[in-house]
Amino acid sequence: MKELIETIVKPLVDFPEDVQVNVMEEPTRVTYHLTVNRTDIGKVIGKQGRVAKAIRTVVYAAGSSQQKKIFLEIGE
Structure with missing residues (x-):
């Protein structure tokens, strides 16, 4: 999932080397920052x-097969 997010975002930005995705996994949910x-x-x-x-929407659809809720947070 991390690779999917990076693949979607890197072509959109001027500084693709600054794109980072951190994963925080909990028992009932996964948060991608x-x-x-x-x-x-x-x-x-x-x-x-x-x-x-x-x-x-794309990330949630890709993760719909998981038993955990998926969240995507966007920040600088």
Whole structure:
């Protein structure tokens, strides 16, 4: 899942080397924290959050087979 998030986000940003995905796994959920360069945060979120919502939709769909809830947090 981490690789999927990186594959989606890296082409969107100007500084792909700054893209990091940290995984925090708990018994009932998995949280992915996406970190990008400060200047790229707007590109990842998009107008009215449309890009972020699309990324979350793909990630949630890919993780729907897991028995845990999946969360994606986006930050700088």
